[in-house]
Amino acid sequence: TIIGTLGDDAEYHISKNMLRMSVVHTDYGVDQDGKKTENNVWVNVHLKGDGGNRRQHLLKGSKIYAYGRLYVSTYLNQRGNSALNITIVATELEIIAFAKSKDADKQTNDYTIEN
Numbered sequence: 001t002i003i004g005t006l007g008d009d010a011e012y013h014i015s016k017n018m019l020r021m022s023v024v025h026t027d028y029g030v031d032q033d034g035k036k037t038e039n040n041v042w043v044n045v046h047l048k049g050d051g052g053n054r055r056q057h058l059l060k061g062s063k064i065y066a067y068g069r070l071y072v073s074t075y076l077n078q079r080g081n082s083a084l085n086i087t088i089v090a091t092e093l094e095i096i097a098f099a100k101s102k103d104a105d106k107q108t109n110d111y112t113i114e115n
Contacts, residue, residue, distance in 0.1 A: 001067045002023055004025035009060050010058035019048075020045070021058060021064070022044060023044075023066065025041045027041065066088050069088065
């Protein structure tokens with residue numbers, strides 16, 4: 001499960017019939033010295049299908065809730081350090097808040113996509 005913000009517009013991959021999104025979740029805390037900390041975790045979210053007419057609302061800056069199966073793997077990043085690749089294959093996806101738009105104000109109705 002993740003609640004976070006889309007880092008870019010969702011992309012539909014026709015060959016895999018899958019909607020892909022990159023989501024950032026921020027954890028806030030306090031270290032042992034009492035200093036506030038902020039840790040961003042990026043998660044790939046994959047949803048089977050094209051998302052229907054809701055895909056138009058899955059834009060950079062939208063807040064979502066995704067629930068599904070979690071997959072974690074390691075890889076070597078460009079600096080040669082071990083890093084994590086976190087992916088959720090979503091069975092449920094809710095839009096919590098739409099991205100801010102330069103166009104007319106959008107409604108803040110929630111949409112749920114279930115597979």
